[in-house]
Amino acid sequence: MTVVVVGGGIVGLASGYYLAKRGEDVVVCEKGTVGSGSTERSAGGIRAQFSTPVNVDLSVESMNVWDRFETDFGVDIGHRKVGYLFLAREEATADEFREAVAMQNDRGVPSELLTPSEAADHCPALHAEEFCAATYSPTDGFADPYLALQGYATAAREAGVDVRTKTPVTAIHRESGAEGRVTGVDADGDHIEATHVVDAAGAWARDVAELADIDLPIAPRRRQALVVDPETPVPEDGPLTIDLDTGSYFRPEREGAAIVGGHFDDTDPDEDPDGYSTSIDLAWAATALERAADCAGYFGPDSRIRRGWAGLYAVTPDHHPIIEETAPGFVTAAGFSGHGFQHAPATGQLVAELVCDGRASLVDVDSLTSDRFADDSGPVERNVA
Numbered sequence: 127m128t129v130v131v132v133g134g135g136i137v138g139l140a141s142g143y144y145l146a147k148r149g150e151d152v153v154v155c156e157k158g159t160v161g162s163g164s165t166e167r168s169a170g171g172i173r174a175q176f177s178t179p180v181n182v183d184l185s186v187e188s189m190n191v192w193d194r195f196e197t198d199f200g201v202d203i204g205h206r207k208v209g210y211l212f213l214a215r216e217e218a219t220a221d222e223f224r225e226a227v228a229m230q231n232d233r234g235v236p237s238e239l240l241t242p243s244e245a246a247d248h249c250p251a252l253h254a255e256e257f258c259a260a261t262y263s264p265t266d267g268f269a270d271p272y273l274a275l276q277g278y279a280t281a282a283r284e285a286g287v288d289v290r291t292k293t294p295v296t297a298i299h300r301e302s303g304a305e306g307r308v309t310g311v312d313a314d315g316d317h318i319e320a321t322h323v324v325d326a327a328g329a330w331a332r333d334v335a336e337l338a339d340i341d342l343p344i345a346p347r348r349r350q351a352l353v354v355d356p357e358t359p360v361p362e363d364g365p366l367t368i369d370l371d372t373g374s375y376f377r378p379e380r381e382g383a384a385i386v387g388g389h390f391d392d393t394d395p396d397e398d399p400d401g402y403s404t405s406i407d408l409a410w411a412a413t414a415l416e417r418a419a420d421c422a423g424y425f426g427p428d429s430r431i432r433r434g435w436a437g438l439y440a441v442t443p444d445h446h447p448i449i450e451e452t453a454p455g456f457v458t459a460a461g462f463s464g465h466g467f468q469h470a471p472a473t474g475q476l477v478a479e480l481v482c483d484g485r486a487s488l489v490d491v492d493s494l495t496s497d498r499f500a501d502d503s504g505p506v507e508r509n510v511a
């Protein structure tokens with residue numbers, strides 16, 4: 127019998143690949159083209175500097191795969207380990223940094239707490255006087271999301287996965303009752319019988335769950351990014367730098383250019399994932415550049431915006447994904463809140479374990495079940511940009 131994965135982004139294709147490697151018959155249904163959701167709009171960041179143990183564990187297991195991706199999948203994904211530099215302006219944030227680094231170190235992550243002047247050793251143009259503490263980890267970095275997606279897509283097809291594009295899932299069938307088991311889906315006019323349906327629909331995950339009469343608190347929220355030619359080139363081996371108290375971040379692109387991003391608005395409305403604007407707002411772009419300039423001297427007044435784009439985060443109330451068998455045969459892998467690219471390798475393996483073994487073991491994901499929202503009992507991720 128078949129496992130149907132809804133969504134041909136990086137999470138759906140990684141899930142399809144690992145399911146097929148476990149011997150499952152898999153169909154991935156993607157309503158557009160592979161990667162046409164959030165994956166091709168990602169900045170590609172990969173890091174272990176999270177504030178909660180479960181997010182660090184998802185990173186550690188995913189980084190094991192990213193580190194071997196070229197060898198195992200035969201694709202150079204442009205993985206550049208330039209490190210991530212987190213910066214604190216407030217003492218309260220610095221206190222949280224101390225706690226987070228101790229927890230990360232306990233889990234084998236080589237992060238360290240730095241003074242602002244030590245941080246400037248990694249980011250020479252840093253306005254160090256603006257900050258009171260920093261953290262840095264040399265194994266963090268970024269890769270090309272499109273190449274990584276293609277790597278998983280090719281490997282999934284080679285492993286026997288039937289990847290169907292332009293194939294929207296329009297109905298999910300279950301036996302009657304709240305605990306009714308999934309029996310199949312309707313996709314682009316076909317009925318596919320299935321033992322399991324995996325909801326890997328990113329910012330559409332709530333809509334897909336609704337097809338199975340399941341309510342998931344996953345909100346589509348718009349995020350923007352710019353490619354900038356800074357007045358002073360950003361060194362290619364410089365870290366992805368996050369000014370956590372303003373929410374601004376930048377990272378080197380090629381030849382001195384930088385990607386600049388962040389969310390600066392107090393409001394964060396839900397978007398229609400089929401109808402939001404994918405181009406940048408000029409006021410946001412001006413603020414993003416100003417905030418980057420407040421952080422580091424690269425972004426003087428002669429900096430030039432080359433282009434930009436907007437995409438969607440799939441956000442949960444505590445900025446952690448939901449990874450669970452939500453109802454018999456209905457597996458959820460969504461709500462990554464801006465971290466779904468980097469956590470896809472671990473997630474794909476966890477989905478395969480949930481389907482094949484009935485339980486996850488690679489990472490302890492007990493805290494990632496959706497019932498945590500009933501009493502706000504889940505961990506809250508603070509290292510979010």
Ligand SMILES: Cc1cc2nc3c(=O)[nH]c(=O)nc-3n(C[C@H](O)[C@H](O)[C@H](O)COP(=O)(O)OP(=O)(O)OC[C@H]3O[C@@H](n4cnc5c(N)ncnc54)[C@H](O)[C@@H]3O)c2cc1C
Nearest residue numbers: 133135136137157163164165169171295328437466467468
């Ligand atoms: C500006 C920006 C920067 C980001 N930077 C980073 C970063 O640095 N690092 C990081 O880890 N993450 C980052 N992210 C987040 C990352 O892009 C996402 O978490 C990740 O791509 C989620 O992958 P996914 O496979 O879950 O979702 P998606 O890639 O959105 O895939 C879901 C797919 O489901 C399909 N679908 C929806 N409904 C249906 C249906 N009914 N039937 C069939 N198919 C359906 C959609 O068409 C879509 O292709 C960023 C996001 C944005 C917008």
